[in-house]
Structure formats: structure tokens, C-alpha cells
Amino acid sequence: MLARLALALSLLLSVCGVARARGPLVVIDPGHGGTNTGAWGPTANRHEKRVTLAIAKRLQRALRKQRPDLRVALTRRDDHYVSLQSRVRRANQLGADAFISIHLNASPTRAQHGFETFVLSSQATNREALRTASRENERQLARGASAPGADAAAILADIAQRGVRRASLSLAQRVQQQLSKARRAAPGRGVRQAPFDVLMGLTMPGVLVEVGFIDHPSEGPELLRPAVQRRIAEALARGIIAYLASAQSHSSAGGVARR
Ligand SMILES: [Zn+2]
Numbered sequence: 625m626l627a628r629l630a631l632a633l634s635l636l637l638s639v640c641g642v643a644r645a646r647g648p649l650v651v652i653d654p655g656h657g658g659t660n661t662g663a664w665g666p667t668a669n670r671h672e673k674r675v676t677l678a679i680a681k682r683l684q685r686a687l688r689k690q691r692p693d694l695r696v697a698l699t700r701r702d703d704h705y706v707s708l709q710s711r712v713r714r715a716n717q718l719g720a721d722a723f724i725s726i727h728l729n730a731s732p733t734r735a736q737h738g739f740e741t742f743v744l745s746s747q748a749t750n751r752e753a754l755r756t757a758s759r760e761n762e763r764q765l766a767r768g769a770s771a772p773g774a775d776a777a778a779i780l781a782d783i784a785q786r787g788v789r790r791a792s793l794s795l796a797q798r799v800q801q802q803l804s805k806a807r808r809a810a811p812g813r814g815v816r817q818a819p820f821d822v823l824m825g826l827t828m829p830g831v832l833v834e835v836g837f838i839d840h841p842s843e844g845p846e847l848l849r850p851a852v853q854r855r856i857a858e859a860l861a862r863g864i865i866a867y868l869a870s871a872q873s874h875s876s877a878g879g880v881a882r883r
Contacts, residue, residue: 646693646695647691647694647695648694648695648721648722648872649694649695649696649720649721650694650695650696650697650720650722650723650864650868651697651699651714651720651723651724652680652683652684652696652724653699653700653711653715653723653726654676654677654679654680654699655676655725655726656671656672656676656727657700657704658704658706659705660705661673662676662727662728663729663730663759663838663839664730664838664839665730665838665840665845665847666734666839667844668844668845668847670838670844672728672730672838675728675838675847675848675853676726676727677700677702677703678853679726679835679856679857679860680698680726681698682853682854682858683724683726683860683861684696684698685857686857686858686860686861687864689861690862690865691865694865694868697720699711708761708821708822709825711725712824712826715826715828715830716826716827719828721828721829721868722795722830722864722868723823723826723828723830723831724795724830724832724833724864725822725823725833726835726860727832727833727834728834728836728837728838728847729756729834729837730837730838730839731837734839734841735840736837736840737837737840738810738811738812738836738837739800739803739810739812739813739833739834740800740812740814740816741796741800741803741814741816741832742757742815742817742818742833743792743796743815743817743823744780744789744817744819744820744830745780745817745819746780747817747819748818748819749816754818757818757819757820760820760821760822760832761819761821761822779825788826788827788828788829791829791871792830793815794829794871795829795830795831795863795864796831797815798863798870799831799859799860799864799867800812800814800815800833801863802860802863802866803833803835803856803860803863805859806856806858806859807836807855807856807859810843813834820832829867829871833860835847835856
């Protein structure tokens with residue numbers, strides 16, 4: 625009797641799709657939102673927060689299409705403010721396997737263009753990387769600044785120890801590689817590091833990607849085109865999936881498991 629009940633229950637669950645194989649979980653973080661509008665493109669006449677959300681939703685679709693067993697969550701699905709700390713908390717609570725924060729860049733001269741992928745570090749790669757982190761963190765960073773809080777050094781030491789930093793670099797390299805293939809006309813600015821608050825305290829590999837400059841006269845309007853957003857999202861999805869596959873093969877080959 626009990627066996628029959630269990631069988632009936634499992635059949636019901638599989639019909640409802642509940643008993644599906646549970647693959648890795650990716651948390652996508654569309655930068656900014658609500659009163660925090662992000663950068664603004666004068667020629668594109670659009671705020672960063674709207675473009676990051678559009679690309680994030682396309683990325684969710686691309687991930688599910690390219691690898692249907694993946695679970696995907698967004699830190700926001702509409703135009704409202706979410707603090708950087710609660711984005712990190714959400715990803716940690718969900719037990720994500722990878723975290724990607726999507727942003728668009730801006731430069732003082734509006735002359736820069738291209739894409740770059742960041743990993744967390746207490747020290748920025750250069751002055752430009754520090755300026756980008758200052759803008760995205762909603763606070764000014766002095767030269768040589770670290771992340772906020774007295775325990776910042778301890779958190780950074782901890783992620784280094786647990787291999788999260790190495791895995792984040794691997795994720796960043798794959799994302800950047802795929803963007804380079806998809807965006808041949810735009811220059812790849814490489815994998816860089818800086819003290820980004822939205823990567824601070826993550827317990828899983830995480831990157832922040834600046835997919836292009838919204839204030840550049842030609843790149844800005846281009847980033848609003850649905851076809852370009854789709855190409856970017858598909859490239860990000862390929863990068864994330866390649867990373868997850870390599871992480872999986874490392875852990876099944878006896879490498880250090882993330883958790
Ligand atoms: Zn941003």
C-alpha cells in the first residue's frame with residue numbers, strides 16, 4: 625500500500641515538473657534599479673538600470689535554452705531598488721553555484737568602448753577599474769581602498785582559501801572569451817579586478833561584467849538593440865555553462881569541492 629502511494633506521488637510530482645533533475649543554480653544580478661538608475665547614455669537616452677534588466681532576462685532565457693537542467697534566479701525582476709548587500713545575501717541564501725552581475729560602463733570623456741569582466745579584489749587593477757568600482761558601489765573609493773567593514777580582510781582571505789577566487793577568475797575568463805567572439809567590433813578590455821561591493825561576501829564564484837559603454841556615441845545606442853542584447857546574453861550563457869562544466873569535471877575528478 626505504502627509503495628503504491630509513493631509511486632503515485634512520484635508520478636504526480638513528475639507530471640507537475642517538481643521531480644526534474646536539479647542542476648546547478650545561477651544567480652543573475654541586473655545592476656541598479658528603482659531610484660538607483662546607474663549610468664546614463666545621452667545619445668542612447670536610456671538609463672543603465674533598464675538595459676541591465678533587459679539583458680538579465682535574455683540571459684535567463686538563453687541559459688534555460690542552452691542547458692535546460694539549470695536553475696536560474698534573478699536578484700530583481702522589475703524596476704525597484706535592491707541594496708548591494710541584499711543581492712549578495714540572496715545569492716548566499718539560495719546556495720548559488722555561480723553569480724553574475726550585469727552592468728554598463730560610462731567614461732568621463734565618453735570616448736571609451738568595449739567590454740570587461742571583473743573579479744573581486746581589495747586592490748584595483750588600475751585607476752580606471754577603481755573608478756568603475758566607485759561608480760557601481762555607490763560610494764567613493766580612495767586609491768588603495770578596500771571593501772567596507774572591519775572584517776573585509778577576513779572575508780577576502782576566506783574566499784582565497786576556499787578557492788572561490790580562483791573559480792571566479794575561471795568564470796570571468798570564460799565569460800570574457802565568449803563576449804570577444806560575439807562582439808568582434810567592440811574591443812575586449814580583459815579580465816580585471818577591483819573592490820566591488822556586490823561581489824563582497826559571496827560564498828560562490830562571482831563576476832561583474834561591464835558589457836559596454838552606454839555613453840559612447842555609437843556603442844551606447846547599439847546596446848539598446850534587441851539583437852545585440854540577445855547576442856550578449858547568449859555569449860554570457862555560453863561562458864557560464866562552460867565554467868560550470870569545467871567546475872563539475874574538476875570536482876568529479878577529485879578536485880576541491882566548493883562546498
Ligand atoms: Zn552599473
